[in-house]
Amino acid sequence: MLRRTKLGESDVICTLLSCDGSQIRAVAKGARKPSSSFASRLEVYSVCDLLLCQGKTLDIVKEARLLEGNEHLRRDYALMEAASPMVEILDKTTQVGLEDERLFPMTCVALKALKAANLENAVASPECYTAGYLLKTLAVLGFRPRFDACVECGNSISPERLPSRAPFSLVDGGMVCPSCSYASETIVLSRDTVLWAQALLFSTFEEISHFEIEVDERLRVMRFLQLWIRQHLGISLKSLDYLISFR
Numbered sequence: 001m002l003r004r005t006k007l008g009e010s011d012v013i014c015t016l017l018s019c020d021g022s023q024i025r026a027v028a029k030g031a032r033k034p035s036s037s038f039a040s041r042l043e044v045y046s047v048c049d050l051l052l053c054q055g056k057t058l059d060i061v062k063e064a065r066l067l068e069g070n071e072h073l074r075r076d077y078a079l080m081e082a083a084s085p086m087v088e089i090l091d092k093t094t095q096v097g098l099e100d101e102r103l104f105p106m107t108c109v110a111l112k113a114l115k116a117a118n119l120e121n122a123v124a125s126p127e128c129y130t131a132g133y134l135l136k137t138l139a140v141l142g143f144r145p146r147f148d149a150c151v152e153c154g155n156s157i158s159p160e161r162l163p164s165r166a167p168f169s170l171v172d173g174g175m176v177c178p179s180c181s182y183a184s185e186t187i188v189l190s191r192d193t194v195l196w197a198q199a200l201l202f203s204t205f206e207e208i209s210h211f212e213i214e215v216d217e218r219l220r221v222m223r224f225l226q227l228w229i230r231q232h233l234g235i236s237l238k239s240l241d242y243l244i245s246f247r
């Protein structure tokens with residue numbers, strides 16, 4: 001469940017990610033009544049098995065069986081803040097009828113993995129999962145930033161050869177080598193930002209749970225993601241802006 005929108009007295013429009021990666025919008029009648037059987041099931045972040053029937057404009061939810069409540073994300077404020085950009089990017093980029101089978105399993109794993117960020121001995125902060133998830137989702141959507149080669153001339157840029165302040169072209173989609181940087185419009189990313197973004201992109205959430213990224217560095221990665229998402233998706237994620245502004 002990605003989003004709940006109030007409708008009328010007691011109904012809810014549910015925006016959902018289907019297991020084939022397409023978006024579903026359906027009305028759950030009476031879902032805001034405390035007595036409704038939908039009340040505890042159709043919550044943001046929950047995973048449900050639904051029985052839908054075709055309505056006039058939107059489908060109608062007839063039955064909902066809870067598969068994974070993900071209550072930890074609603075109970076803990078820091079986890080909720082970290083999970084919000086995950087559902088917001090899906091809400092804004094997935095479409096009815098447009099399938100991608102990688103999105104649903106990846107999202108389930110990420111939401112569940114966030115639980116580890118709340119344990120007493122947790123190493124990675126919740127935002128590490130957010131950044132990792134956004135990078136992976138962007139890659140699935142076809143907007144993977146190129147970190148390993150110059151986007152202008154194609155020469156490889158190995159981690160050892162990364163300068164401490166690396167030119168990066170938002171428009172062309174990746175790193176720019178020193179000899180090409182004079183001819184293209186670039187921003188500057190720190191070496192650590194590039195290395196962390198790369199690590200977050202290519203690691204599993206289990207691996208990410210061991211990442212110890214300092215708060216300033218996490219912020220730099222998230223600010224980079226903010227710019228990248230604006231440039232390539234033409235949207236801004238309010239929940240990501242919020243996460244950044246309060247760190």
Ligand SMILES: [Zn+2]
Pocket residue numbers: 150151152153154155176177178179180181
């Ligand atoms: Zn180059």
